[in-house]
Amino acid sequence: xxxxxxxxxxxxxxxxxARPELADRLGPIAEAHTAHATELARVIGxxxxxxxxxxxxxxxxxxxxxxxxxxxxxxxxxxACAAASAERAALLGSxxxxxxxxxxxxx
Amino acid sequence: xxxxxxxxxxxAALSAEYAAIYAYGRIGVRLTGAAREAAHQAEAAHRSRxxxxxxxxxxxxxxxxxDRAGYALPFPVTDRVSALRLAAxxxxxxxxxxxxxxxxxxxxxxxxxxxxxxxxxVRATRWRKTAGVTPLTVPFPGRxx
Numbered sequence: 001x002x003x004x005x006x007x008x009x010x011x012x013x014x015x016x017x018a019r020p021e022l023a024d025r026l027g028p029i030a031e032a033h034t035a036h037a038t039e040l041a042r043v044i045g046x047x048x049x050x051x052x053x054x055x056x057x058x059x060x061x062x063x064x065x066x067x068x069x070x071x072x073x074x075x076x077x078x079x080a081c082a083a084a085s086a087e088r089a090a091l092l093g094s095x096x097x098x099x100x101x102x103x104x105x106x107x
Numbered sequence: 108x109x110x111x112x113x114x115x116x117x118x119a120a121l122s123a124e125y126a127a128i129y130a131y132g133r134i135g136v137r138l139t140g141a142a143r144e145a146a147h148q149a150e151a152a153h154r155s156r157x158x159x160x161x162x163x164x165x166x167x168x169x170x171x172x173x174d175r176a177g178y179a180l181p182f183p184v185t186d187r188v189s190a191l192r193l194a195a196x197x198x199x200x201x202x203x204x205x206x207x208x209x210x211x212x213x214x215x216x217x218x219x220x221x222x223x224x225x226x227x228x229v230r231a232t233r234w235r236k237t238a239g240v241t242p243l244t245v246p247f248p249g250r251x252x
Binding site: 031032035039086089090091094097102 | 207247
């Protein structure tokens with residue numbers, strides 16, 4: 001989950017590097033994914049990895065690939081929330097919800 | 108802090124749904140066109156969750172908190188701008204109660220709580236979009252700030 005969140009952040013950063021005009025729109029979403037990774041690493045008790053490869057998507061003129069990544073990531077957070085302990089369920093639920101809102105924001 | 112039982116968490120969610128339905132009554136009249144229609148759909152979603160919670164809590168013999176005649180709004184709703192701002196806030200607040208229910212529930216009850224959290228968080232984003240407010244999203248939907 002930590003790597004997945006960092007990978008999502010990296011995908012947004014790559015998109016912003018290719019299209020700087022999207023920085024205002026995509027920047028807050030990239031920051032949210034980094035915040036998710038940080039919080040997940042904290043509750044699991046692991047160090048935050050310093051570098052994670054972005055999922056292989058081409059930064060193109062459409063945001064559809066990012067939406068697809070968010071959708072898959074929402075599903076994995078939903079499954080993780082269902083299986084989580086009481087202590088972690090709320091965090092994973094918020095992460096699943098955030099990924100759903102990102103899909104809406106990318107429309 | 109003691110973790111609330113599933114029943115207590117769902118009763119709190121029900122009270123939040125009552126307040127959301129009340130607020131949408133104030134919101135809808137300040138909107139027109141597509142936004143008004145969206146407010147009506149949102150209100151219907153909250154009514155549907157309210158009804159399901161009343162049935163569920165009654166079936167388990169639990170205490171069903173009563174609705175109240177009125178609820179304090181966080182700020183006056185006087186025009187479209189304040190109506191849209193309240194709509195986004197109502198969704199975030201209701202989402203927070205369902206998020207709180209995640210820790211107290213398992214299985215189908217947790218799935219239902221997560222579905223509500225996700226739906227309301229997405230609707231809050233849609234209201235911000237309608238209002239032209241940025242950013243459209245918050246990092247941890249439903250988390251107390």
